[in-house]
Amino acid sequence: MSTLAPLPVVIPLSVAAILSALNKFVGRRLSEALAILTTIATGVICGELLLQARVQPVMHWFGGWTPRAGVALGISFVIDPIAAGAAVFTSLLVLAALIFSLHYFDTVGTLFHVLMLGFLGAMCGFALTGDLFNLFVFFELMSASAFALCGYKVEEPESMQGALNFGITNTVGAFLVLSGIGLLYGRTGALNMAQIGRTLGGNLDGLVITAFIFIMAGFFIKAAVFPFHFWLADAHAVAPTPVCVLFSGIMVELGIYAVLRVYWVIFDGPFAAHRWDVRALLLAVGSITAVVGAVMCFGQRHIKRLLAFSTVSHVGLLTIGFGVLKEGALAGVALYVLGHGLVKAALFLVAGLLLHRFSSVDELELHGRACRMQATGVVFFVAALGLASMPGFATFLGESGIIDGAKGIGQGWVRAVFVIAGVLTAGAVLRVWGRVFRGMGKAEDAETAGAKKIDEGRETNAASHGIPAVMFAPAAALVLLAVAIGLMPGVKRAVRTAAIVMQDRTGYQARVLEHAWIPVTPAEEEHTPIGKGLAWSFGTTAAALVLAFLSLSPYWPSKHVLARPVAKTVHLLRAIHSGHVGDYVAFLTFGVAAFGVVLAVLIHLR
Amino acid sequence: MNRRGRMILFLLSAAVFGGVYLWGLKGLPPVGHYRGPYGDVLNQVATYERHVTDIVTAVNFDYRGFDTLGEEFILFMSVVGGTVLLRRQREEEKSEHKDQALSDESPERQAPEPSDATRVLTLGLVGPLVVFGLYMVAHGQLTPGGGFQGGVILATAPLLVYLGGDLKKFKQITSHTLVEVAEAAGAGGYLAIGFAGLILGGAYLRNVAALGRTGVINSGGTIALINLATGLEVAAGFVLLLYAFLEQTLEIRLRGGK
Amino acid sequence: MSFFPYAVAAWLFIIGLYGIVTSRNFVHLVICLAVLQSSTYVLLLSIGYRVGGTAPVFAAVPVGTLAVDPVVQALMLTDIVVEATVVALLLALALQLHKHANTLDPDKLKALEG
Numbered sequence: 001m002s003t004l005a006p007l008p009v010v011i012p013l014s015v016a017a018i019l020s021a022l023n024k025f026v027g028r029r030l031s032e033a034l035a036i037l038t039t040i041a042t043g044v045i046c047g048e049l050l051l052q053a054r055v056q057p058v059m060h061w062f063g064g065w066t067p068r069a070g071v072a073l074g075i076s077f078v079i080d081p082i083a084a085g086a087a088v089f090t091s092l093l094v095l096a097a098l099i100f101s102l103h104y105f106d107t108v109g110t111l112f113h114v115l116m117l118g119f120l121g122a123m124c125g126f127a128l129t130g131d132l133f134n135l136f137v138f139f140e141l142m143s144a145s146a147f148a149l150c151g152y153k154v155e156e157p158e159s160m161q162g163a164l165n166f167g168i169t170n171t172v173g174a175f176l177v178l179s180g181i182g183l184l185y186g187r188t189g190a191l192n193m194a195q196i197g198r199t200l201g202g203n204l205d206g207l208v209i210t211a212f213i214f215i216m217a218g219f220f221i222k223a224a225v226f227p228f229h230f231w232l233a234d235a236h237a238v239a240p241t242p243v244c245v246l247f248s249g250i251m252v253e254l255g256i257y258a259v260l261r262v263y264w265v266i267f268d269g270p271f272a273a274h275r276w277d278v279r280a281l282l283l284a285v286g287s288i289t290a291v292v293g294a295v296m297c298f299g300q301r302h303i304k305r306l307l308a309f310s311t312v313s314h315v316g317l318l319t320i321g322f323g324v325l326k327e328g329a330l331a332g333v334a335l336y337v338l339g340h341g342l343v344k345a346a347l348f349l350v351a352g353l354l355l356h357r358f359s360s361v362d363e364l365e366l367h368g369r370a371c372r373m374q375a376t377g378v379v380f381f382v383a384a385l386g387l388a389s390m391p392g393f394a395t396f397l398g399e400s401g402i403i404d405g406a407k408g409i410g411q412g413w414v415r416a417v418f419v420i421a422g423v424l425t426a427g428a429v430l431r432v433w434g435r436v437f438r439g440m441g442k443a444e445d446a447e448t449a450g451a452k453k454i455d456e457g458r459e460t461n462a463a464s465h466g467i468p469a470v471m472f473a474p475a476a477a478l479v480l481l482a483v484a485i486g487l488m489p490g491v492k493r494a495v496r497t498a499a500i501v502m503q504d505r506t507g508y509q510a511r512v513l514e515h516a517w518i519p520v521t522p523a524e525e526e527h528t529p530i531g532k533g534l535a536w537s538f539g540t541t542a543a544a545l546v547l548a549f550l551s552l553s554p555y556w557p558s559k560h561v562l563a564r565p566v567a568k569t570v571h572l573l574r575a576i577h578s579g580h581v582g583d584y585v586a587f588l589t590f591g592v593a594a595f596g597v598v599l600a601v602l603i604h605l606r
Numbered sequence: 607m608n609r610r611g612r613m614i615l616f617l618l619s620a621a622v623f624g625g626v627y628l629w630g631l632k633g634l635p636p637v638g639h640y641r642g643p644y645g646d647v648l649n650q651v652a653t654y655e656r657h658v659t660d661i662v663t664a665v666n667f668d669y670r671g672f673d674t675l676g677e678e679f680i681l682f683m684s685v686v687g688g689t690v691l692l693r694r695q696r697e698e699e700k701s702e703h704k705d706q707a708l709s710d711e712s713p714e715r716q717a718p719e720p721s722d723a724t725r726v727l728t729l730g731l732v733g734p735l736v737v738f739g740l741y742m743v744a745h746g747q748l749t750p751g752g753g754f755q756g757g758v759i760l761a762t763a764p765l766l767v768y769l770g771g772d773l774k775k776f777k778q779i780t781s782h783t784l785v786e787v788a789e790a791a792g793a794g795g796y797l798a799i800g801f802a803g804l805i806l807g808g809a810y811l812r813n814v815a816a817l818g819r820t821g822v823i824n825s826g827g828t829i830a831l832i833n834l835a836t837g838l839e840v841a842a843g844f845v846l847l848l849y850a851f852l853e854q855t856l857e858i859r860l861r862g863g864k
Numbered sequence: 865m866s867f868f869p870y871a872v873a874a875w876l877f878i879i880g881l882y883g884i885v886t887s888r889n890f891v892h893l894v895i896c897l898a899v900l901q902s903s904t905y906v907l908l909l910s911i912g913y914r915v916g917g918t919a920p921v922f923a924a925v926p927v928g929t930l931a932v933d934p935v936v937q938a939l940m941l942t943d944i945v946v947e948a949t950v951v952a953l954l955l956a957l958a959l960q961l962h963k964h965a966n967t968l969d970p971d972k973l974k975a976l977e978g
Contacts, residue, residue, distance in 0.1 A: 001808060001809060003804060003808065006672075006800075006804065006810040010797055010800060010801070010810065013675075013679055013793075013797060014794065014797045016679075016682075016683075017682070017790045017793040017794040017797065018790070018794065020682075020686060020786065020789070020790045020793075021786065021787050021790030021791065021794070023786060024783055024786075060809065060810070061809060062671065062672040062809060062810050062811050063668055063669060063671055063672070063803070063809060063810075063811045063812050063813065064803075064807055064808065064809035064812040064813075065669055068647075071643050071644065071647055073644075073647065073648070073669055074669055074670065074672075075670055075672045075673060111686050111689060111690050112690070114683075114686050115683065115686060115687060115690065118679060118682070118683040118686070121679075122676075122679075125676065131673075133670075133673060133939060133942075134672065134673055134676065137673050137676035137677055137680070137942060137946075138676055140676075140680050140946045140950070141676055141679055141680045141683060143950075144680050144683045144684045144687060144949060144950065144953060145683045145687070147687060147950075147953050147954070147957070148683070148684075148686065148687025148688075148690055148691060148953060149687075151691055151957050151960070152690065152691075154691055154692075154693070154695065154960045154964075155695055155964060156964070157961055157964045157965035157973070157975065158975040158976060160957050160958070160960050160961035160964070160965070161961065161965075161973045161975060161976055162976060163957050164890060164954065164957050164958065164961065165976070167950070167953065167954050167957065168884065168893065168894075168897060168954065171897055171901075171950050171954075172881070172884070172897070172900065174946075175877075175900055175901050175903075175904055178904045178943065179627075179873075179877065179903070179904055179907060182904060182907045182908050182911060183630055183631070183633075183634065183907075185642065185644075185908075185911060185935075185936070186634040186635065186642075186911040187633065187634065188642060189640075189641060189642010189643050189644050189645070190642065190643070190644055191644065191935070205633050206629040206630050206632060206633050207630045207631075207632070207633025207634065208633070209630070210626055210627065210629060210630025210631075210633075211630060213626065214630075233976075234976045237976065238976075574977075575607070576607060577977070578607060578977055579973065579974065579975065579976030579977045580607070580612075580970050580971065580973070581884070581893070581970050582612055582884065582885045582886065582887065582970055583607050583612055585616075585881060585884045585885050586607075586612050586615045586616040586619065586885050587615070589616055589619040589620055589623050589881055589885075590615055590616075590618075590619040592619075592623055592626075593618075593619040593620075593622035593623040593626065594619075594622075596622070596623070596626035597622055597626070600626070600629075609886075609971075612885060612886075613885070613886065616881070616882065616885045616886075620878050620881060620882065623878065623881075624874055624875075624878050627874040627877065627878075628870075628871065628874055631867070631870040631871070631873075631874060632867075634870060634911065636866035636867065637865075637866045637867070637868070637869050637870065637910045637911075637913055638866060638913050638914060638915035639866075639914070639915070640911065640912050640913060640914045640932065640933050642933070644933070644935050645912060645920075645932075645933030645934055645935045645936070646933075648934055648935065649920055649927075649931050649934060650927065650928070652934075653922055653927045654927070659921055659922045659923040660920075660921045660923070661920040661921065661922070661931075661934040662920055662921070662934045662937045662938050662941070664934075665934050665935055665937075665938040666938045666941060666942075670935075670938060673938075673942055674938075674941075674942065677941075677942040677945050677946065678945075680945065680946055680949055681945055681948075681949050683949075684949030684950070684952055684953050685949075685952075687953050687956075688952055688953060688956045691953070691956040691957060691960060692956050692959070692960070748923055749921060749923055750919065750921055752941075754941055754945060821923065840945075847952055850956070851955075851956070851959070854959055854963075857963075858959075858962075858963060
């Protein structure tokens with residue numbers, strides 16, 4: 001049993017407790033230093049766990065309660081490469097956010113760092129655990145820290161509204177998950193994921209389908225999949241920038257991770273004969289999410305909300321990747337999470353820089369004002385290319401993995417969704433770059449005219465000269481890392497090996513319940529030609545650039561004959577994003593009901 | 607969306623949702639016929655292995671102790687979050703010192719005096735509550751009870767002081783710094799006990815203390831210790847939350863709100 | 865009779881959702897959320913119940929007596945603490961909202977449209 005395994009959770013929590021006790025006695029600098037050191041230490045430990053996990057999934061039974069005769073008595077951490085990778089990535093993004101906030105916030109006490117460390121510990125525990133109820137507990141710990149961090153700016157009523165929308169919808173989601181866990185416990189009498197998977201065997205009935213729907217929907221609420229995604233834009237519009245970095249960079253992606261883990265360990269057995277039904281549901285939901293997110297993204301003028309909707313769109317692409325249900329696509333999902341998280345975090349950090357310098361993140365208000373910040377503009381521009389999955393970025397590796405997997409099962413049409421999402425989201429971000437960093441376009445705009453201007457208060461001190469290095473360096477470093485991963489040889493093969501391990505249900509169960517040694521065979525070399533993928537990705541990037549420049553130019557057709565139905569759809573979409581929590585929960589109920597009915601009908605039709 | 611649209615969407619969806627949920631619930635064993643192995647195994651072995659008679663506490667603090675650690679930190683983070691969200695902003699702090707009339711003594715910030723009956727009842731109950739809370743915390747491994755239950759009872763004692771007196775007395779008996787340190791000590795204590803298990807036993811939260819005799823109060827090894835730490839943390843945490851909320855009610859009263 | 869507690873759990877969940885969707889006051893909404901959360905208590909406890917079983921406390925009865933499931937009770941303890949703390953956080957948010965926006969009515973908050 002590995003003694004390193006509990007540390008990524010207990011070390012951040014310990015330091016959080018210590019910092020909270022010394023709250024009144026330590027200065028800001030000391031708490032910042034402690035928080036950063038803790039995060040680095042956690043990242044290093046997770047890295048070591050990743051190296052160990054590549055040999056065999058690392059196990060740790062809390063309290064020393066190893067299973068007896070296949071019955072798990074205690075809680076386990078089961079750390080396979082993808083879990084460890086998620087934990088490493090979490091530490092990296094928290095580190096970037098903490099470094100960024102060194103120059104941030106004038107009124108932050110040590111309690112901000114206490115919350116951030118709690119958030120870090122919770123996300124690591126969420127990724128590493130092998131027990132279903134433990135997953136729920138860390139989900140709630142993540143949420144508690146997130147709600148408080150989101151509502152940090154208490155003077156602004158919009159902050160409170162955004163945080164309330166976030167809190168209420170995610171809590172409903174958490175208790176949906178708990179209801180699903182209850183159902184599974186009633187059937188199997190176990191809470192350990194491997195044991196539940198083994199006990200369920202291959203029988204599919206109403207209870208298993210309902211449990212799957214509830215757990216999946218609950219985690220999809222966290223992951224901001226349509227129609228559960230409404231809270232994300234509100235939360236991002238009002239949360240402080242370092243917190244937005246974490247929300248979009250890793251927190252929503254962990255929702256997708258949880259569904260993946262739960263599906264591949266527990267539900268793939270019963271659903272093995274009905275994989276196509278699950279695929280149909282997931283591919284449809286993912287495509288709708290991607291398109292809705294992309295369309296809403298393009299029509300925003302508040303930069304953080306724009307980036308939030310682009311996250312929704314990319315989460316839709318991740319759902320498609322999950323829905324293919326093949327290890328090539330799963331590897332693609334992992335790489336896409338990395339690539340997207342890195343560039344999205346960088347984009348948010350730049351938005352925070354703009355807020356620091358100009359007290360605004362409104363695209364139109366910032367027209368031309370950042371023309372002097374050329375280095376920042378370059379970072380912003382390059383990150384936008386990463387959103388379009390341009391070759392050279394980790395997102396391209398992820399996208400090609402997912403599309404190749406989809407083509408392998410005959411669903412090559414998903415490429416069209418990737419193109420639409422990439423063109424619209426990258427186009428929107430490039431449009432922002434053009435307007436803000438280059439002064440292109442007018443200060444008034446047709447399609448963003450409908451979007452409300454949300455007043456964003458200052459987050460930082462009035463020292464608005466120049467760009468502090470601690471704010472610029474993390475953004476640049478993250479983008480460089482996204483390119484480095486995209487160009488590293490052998491990355492795709494290593495992640496495919498990890499994906500195979502994640503999908504190996506019987507192996508996981510044997511490892512957990514019998515401490516068996518499972519074979520870890522490296523994935524085969526890929527022989528698929530990448531020429532077509534390269535062409536499509538370059539094309540998407542080019543189209544995004546064209547779209548951005550077109551939308552900034554005077555030739556943007558606002559009275560075109562096609563404009564009216566498009567404008568009406570966009571207007572309808574905007575109307576349902578009303579900011580009203582009752583609407584959000586109504587859509588949430590609709591989503592769960594629809595998932596249940598669709599899946600039940602599909603399964604009974606065969 | 608307007609209210610009618612929202613209602614229609616919701617009612618239709620809720621009907622289908624209810625149908626799906628009931629369809630799933632049908633697959634459960636009938637109420638009263640719990641089947642699964644987990645609970646039965648623990649009922650059989652827990653008393654022999656850990657010398658405790660309250661199996662629920664054994665599950666909470668030993669078999670599934672890591673879950674409880676997470677839950678304790680949910681409470682911890684929520685208290686920290688509540689303190690952060692209810693913090694006094696700069697303009698409130700400034701106005702505090704500016705004017706004598708805005709201090710705690712001024713008539714605008716006083717609540718109406720509690721009646722004699724309230725005062726007798728609440729202040730009379732404080733003592734028994736504290737004793738009862740401590741009793742509940744200490745006997746968690748023997749009878750139903752434990753750190754969480756006892757801690758909440760302990761936390762209501764200062765609240766009774768507030769009800770029977772006023773905020774000044776409440777603040778007098780709960781020094782904010784001390785309570786914060788107590789809460790962190792409780793949370794940290796739980797983590798430290800876990801570390802002891804890791805260092806001495808190879809697994810985090812392994813029960814490495816002397817198990818004692820079944821049926822006496824100091825049985826269960828680390829279960830008893832974790833019980834105490836949890837009781838401390840929960841009591842302190844809830845007092846902090848109450849403190850933060852009560853400060854805000856005064857702030858609102860001062861501004862002329864209800 | 866042996867299905868009734870499960871039906872109650874489902875009903876509580878739905879009525880909690882209804883309260884949230886139709887609420888006109890954030891404090892009321894948070895309490896409806898608490899009702900929704902309590903549906904999981906009913907579900908878990910009904911799953912663990914055993915007819916004729918005693919509490920899983922063997923202070924007065926010998927080990928081996930028929931007892932109900934202790935695990936769901938432990939889960940419920942966690943559940944209740946989670947609920948209380950989430951409610952506290954959300955109420956704190958509602959309080960600050962009222963202080964600065966002078967309203968607790970979701971219908972009146974128009975800042976985050978679109």
